[in-house]
Amino acid sequence: EAVIALLRGNYWEVADKVEFFVPNKHAAGGQSALRYKRQTEHLAEAFYKLVAERANKIFTEIPNLKGIVVAGPGPTKEEFLEEGELDHRIRDKVIAIVSACCADIGGVLEAIRNAEDKLKETEYVKAKKLMEEVMYLAVKKPEYLVYGKDAVMDSIKKGIARLVIVSEDVGEDEIMNLTLMLRGRKDVELFVMPKSVEENLTLTQTFGGYVALLSSPSWLNYNSEVGGEASS
Structure with a gap:
């Protein structure tokens, strides 16, 4: 065969x-x-x-x-x-x-x-590598990661998300909305995790299908907001 x-x-x-x-x-x-x-x-x-x-x-x-x-x-x-x-x-x-x-x-x-070394540029292998980074940040540097739809959307609006990963399971409408939201944005990348990748199960069950990797610690942005409100 x-x-x-x-x-x-x-x-x-x-x-x-x-x-x-x-x-x-x-x-x-x-x-x-x-x-x-x-x-x-x-x-x-x-x-x-x-x-x-x-x-x-x-x-x-x-x-x-x-x-x-x-x-x-x-x-x-x-x-x-x-x-x-x-x-x-x-x-x-x-x-x-x-x-x-x-x-x-x-x-x-x-x-x-x-053949992973030869296929390292393909999206399939990229999906696996990205989830490895997500798990590393979740354990070692949780302040550089947020998850769940609301938290991810908030990080995009605040301009601190550098990479947004969503599961294909969230549906075409949600993915299209994110694509339109990020159109023209050079500071953040969108990656859709395919159903065929084993790590998609972790993304959906552990992180609710939405993860954002941050360019700065989440607490730094929170402190700046509090300081801004106090000074005003």
């Missing part, structure tokens, strides 16, 4: 799955073992060509393809690149060759993890 998956921004999805029966090689005596080996090698080659044909069709239709990760157990990934007859335009886009257990969801996730 083979899975062709696409990583688009925050999301990944299976674009195609190729199934093909190739018997496992086994030890046998005499000419029968040699014939069996040749048959399985021919079948494997046919399988690689079929996968390459499907991959060529899918990837050549993506105008801004950034890179391709080839993954699989043992030597299968290298054999595929040697025998699969990938279109040269697609082959030139291969940025990583990594190990993965199998051709299913678990294998796709493992391939993404193992």
